[in-house]
Amino acid sequence: MSNIIEIKNLRKIYEDGVEVVALDGMDLIIEEGEFLAIVGPSGSGKSTLLNMIGLLDTPTSGEIWLKEKNITKIDPKERARLRNRELGFVFQYHHLLPEFSAVENVMMPLLIAGVDKKEARERSITFLEEMGLGDRLGNRPTQLSGGQNQRVAVARALANHPSIVIGDELTGNLDSKSSDMVYDLLRELNREMNQTFILVTHDMKMAEKTDRILRLVDGRIVCEMLREGDGFVTRDLCELEEDHT
Amino acid sequence: MFEWTVANRHILGNPRMVLFTVLSVALAVAVIMVLMGLTEGYRENLISNTVENSPHLIVDPKEDEDYITLYRTLSKIILDHPEVEAVSPRLIGKVAAKYKDNVEGVNFVGAYPHQEDKLLKVQEDMIWGDYYDLRFKMHSAVVGTDLAEDLELKRGDDFRLIRQNRSVRVTAAGFIETGTGLDQTLVYLPLETAQDLLGEGDVVSEVGVRLTDIYAAPVIADDLNIETRYKAQSWQEQSRDILEQLDTQQVYSYLFYLLIFIISGFGIANTMIMIITRRTKEIGILMAMGATRGSIMKIFILESVILGPPSALLGGALACVAARVIGTIEVPSEVYIATHMTVALDLETFAYVTLFALLVNLAAGIYPAYKASNLDPVEAIASE
Ligand SMILES: Nc1ncnc2c1ncn2[C@@H]1O[C@H](COP(=O)(O)OP(=O)(O)O)[C@@H](O)[C@H]1O
């Protein structure tokens, strides 16, 4: 398996009157097809890390490599292109476009990529049907439940067949039944399509459905756990407890 | 083009905001078109008034002379020109009219009715009486309606025209209504009666000329000025001052129109900024999905520009309605040169105003769109 992401000595410092070190010299390698969870207390730098990987933000220093290409300092057009083709985002709140129906929301990344409208619609319908939303295609976000909207958001993140799917607390706003459903869905997609999933969560029950768990504290990885059968083994010395945020 | 789709959907999703933006530009368009139309209508009225109510060409006495004595010969010379339709020697001047205790200032025109009627179609404007009666009734007059009203003069009443120590008694043999300010001062007299009043003998003060082609007037005036020593003046030259004044005014008007557009432009920009503030999060999401800054900019400029054509159309429609309404209102002749104001709307004006409205929409959209495209995606997504 090849490395899809390599992070080298990544630092992010916010200068906002006081200096906040959000990421403190992080090294991380993520392999293609991984299903990875990032956990940690609030303010530990999880979102910051995801935004770096997602090319929404730039580091203060250090490097990010995507598919063996240094993407730390690329021009805005190329960043936008990579966000469109290689990355799929799911946020805590679905962040669907309110004026667009479910299928139109899923079509959007495809239209941005320049896919023809008819084809985009067909592909989007297929995705939504897989998500169990085949009978909700024309509904606007206000006409769908939180769980349904989040599934639309997942479909949208997947629409362009990105190599990496990023979720920041993507089930944080859902009841446990809905979040189970979304996780199981992602898990299945990960197995079928070999897409890489990086999911931030503060819910250990969810994290334990992944293959690898990273625990962040104060902008550093303090603990790494790997799946072995039904359980996890720790690589380094660390304690895992549920974070209350 | 997904930018178009998004822009369209945003517009349709905000009917109230759109309505107000469209209305603001439409009103600007309508106001400007009506104002331009009024100026143009005034110009047209002025020209047609000049051409209908005064001679196309006036031949004045020689330099250093007050009157024309050889007016019969002069008339023949003028009539030799093929474009000349009619000539009428006229004696004009100012006198006072007195009826009972009422006194009013009067501009009299002494002329031969059959010639003057060919010159200015006097008979058409008569509301009572016959202008041609003045041929046989030496001491009779045709009086402007408003003047008659001011004097409280009734049909057939006798009144006096007084000039210094001379005066003549005339009978109101007809009333005339031209629909212009003339109605307040005009009195038509037989030429001989006017000559009596003046006491300068068998003279006229000018010879009026009617042409088959009003735009030939300057050329014929030039010809006459070469042929004779009398001074011929075309109607264009006579109203040159006022036409030039209209042109000068027009320049100020354009500045005023520009100001109206700038104000409505600020209105649009304000609306666009509001829209963008409300959609900050969405903009962040679009960026996360891979929309470039250029695309974001395009979306919001499109949103602003899309509103241009409907605004212009609505504005044009409003202007047409306003023109209709204004056209039905009767205005006093002191205020305007005709009984009804004319709003002259033409497609060319509409095209220019529309083009300008589009430019205003475009200009108003640029800054907000630029702000939108420069949002930080992380902050935008996190915004509430
Ligand atoms: N835009 C910002 N400006 C200043 N400080 C920030 C900004 N974003 C995040 N931080 C700080 O960086 C740290 C890491 O934040 P974040 O990555 O959001 O943590 P998490 O997602 O793990 O809760 C926190 O201390 C937070 O206050």
Ligand SMILES: [Mg+2]
């Ligand atoms: Mg966070």
